[in-house]
Amino acid sequence: MRPSTLSLRAATAALILASAANGQEIPPDFTISSDTQLLAAYGTPPDVTVVEPGVLLDFAIPRPTPPALGLAAIPSGTTGPYMVVMTDPDAPSPQNRSSSEILHWIQLDISLTANASPSESGVAFPYVLANTSNPLVPYAPPQPPAGSDPHRYIFFLWEQPEGFALPEGYTQFNATNRRLFNVSGFAAAAGLPEPLAANYFLCERPDNMTATATSSGVVGATSAAASATTSAPAQFTGGAVALSVGGASILGAVGALIAGLL
Ligand SMILES: *[C@@H]1O[C@H](CO)[C@@H](O)[C@H](O)[C@H]1NC(C)=O
Ligand SMILES: *[C@@H]1O[C@H](CO)[C@@H](O)[C@H](O)[C@H]1NC(C)=O
Ligand SMILES: *[C@@H]1O[C@H](CO)[C@@H](O)[C@H](O)[C@H]1NC(C)=O
Ligand SMILES: *[C@@H]1O[C@H](CO)[C@@H](O)[C@H](O)[C@H]1NC(C)=O
Ligand SMILES: *[C@@H]1O[C@H](CO)[C@@H](O)[C@H](O)[C@H]1NC(C)=O
Numbered sequence: 001m002r003p004s005t006l007s008l009r010a011a012t013a014a015l016i017l018a019s020a021a022n023g024q025e026i027p028p029d030f031t032i033s034s035d036t037q038l039l040a041a042y043g044t045p046p047d048v049t050v051v052e053p054g055v056l057l058d059f060a061i062p063r064p065t066p067p068a069l070g071l072a073a074i075p076s077g078t079t080g081p082y083m084v085v086m087t088d089p090d091a092p093s094p095q096n097r098s099s100s101e102i103l104h105w106i107q108l109d110i111s112l113t114a115n116a117s118p119s120e121s122g123v124a125f126p127y128v129l130a131n132t133s134n135p136l137v138p139y140a141p142p143q144p145p146a147g148s149d150p151h152r153y154i155f156f157l158w159e160q161p162e163g164f165a166l167p168e169g170y171t172q173f174n175a176t177n178r179r180l181f182n183v184s185g186f187a188a189a190a191g192l193p194e195p196l197a198a199n200y201f202l203c204e205r206p207d208n209m210t211a212t213a214t215s216s217g218v219v220g221a222t223s224a225a226a227s228a229t230t231s232a233p234a235q236f237t238g239g240a241v242a243l244s245v246g247g248a249s250i251l252g253a254v255g256a257l258i259a260g261l262l
Contacts, residue, residue: 032184038084038157038197039070039125056150056202059209063141066105070125074112075159075196082110082129082196083160087183088142090151103173103181104140104153108160109133129157136166138175142203150202156183156195164190 040051042061049061069084086105090097109132115125144151166173167189173181187195 032156032187032195034156034195034198036075036197037072038155038199039072040067040155040199041070041125042067051199051201053199054202056204057142059142059203059206062153062201062203066107066139068125069110069129069155069157070115071112071127071129071157071197072125074127078159078196080110080112081108081132081160082112083108083158083164084110084129085156085158085183085186086139087154087156087181088144088151089154090144090148091179092145093148094151095149099179101181101183102140103137103178104142105135106137106166106173107131107135107139108164110157110160137173137178140175140178144203144205146205146207146209148204150204152200152202154183154200155198156187157197158187158192158195161191167191 037053042049042051042057049057051057051067066086084105084107085103088102088104089100091099091102110129111132112127112129115128142151142153165171167186169189170181170186186192
């Protein structure tokens, strides 16, 4: 059944409660939504942070690599593979969205497998989503500018259409060109149905941290996104340590923040 309103705010009661708890206004600016929570967690056991819908995450947590993802159940009528899109509709700030959306991540070719040993991992996802290819647009961690209220970082999951490629009007998006994305328009142009699952968190830059702007629209995102493969920014250590749940390599790893450098 379709959600009664077409906003993320209405996606689940949990979303509403979480956003109310955070005192955040969630503008009804999405024409797509999902009743199903995309399970997501950052970090490596034992330091795992589960993304509760609407939670305000410490700046250090969602970096440098994407979260582990999962589902409570196999979406009915789907066989996979699946695809994930992450977007920030609040750039440069929730009050001034002139750069929005910022595209943070497009990952295709995601498999879904039952989690064989949930109790042994730090992440007890019943079903684990794992990427089987490099991202189409690499993950860029949140980089809200200094002084901005928290931004929303929203994940959407779809079953991937056969032969999927970036639709007309969206082929310019890549690792260095992320501004003025429109996930609703993207979904419409690609002929995607309602998302199978969604989730979001909030993140803001600590007052004592500064940032340098880049042309990508994600402040500092170019180096941050590249950190998983090439040059890690000086302030992060750790890098891509693969989480393993039930023998499956899953999306997710995080670096430890050296607070002294920031
Ligand atoms: C909104 O942000 C853009 C980009 O930073 C800036 O150029 C513009 O002046 C801002 N608009 C307002 C009304 O503050
Ligand atoms: C999954 O994506 C990561 C980057 O997020 C990449 O480093 C890794 O090689 C990918 N896994 C596979 C099997 O392609
Ligand atoms: C991204 O696309 C732009 C054109 O839209 C192009 O100039 C740039 O080289 C591309 N960057 C990468 C990393 O592919
Ligand atoms: C984004 O796409 C939706 C759906 O196509 C459209 O209604 C909306 O006007 C677009 N937003 C912007 C800012 O272009
Ligand atoms: C910034 O603030 C955080 C927490 O408020 C603190 O842990 C950190 O050491 C501070 N960093 C600097 C460079 O002052």
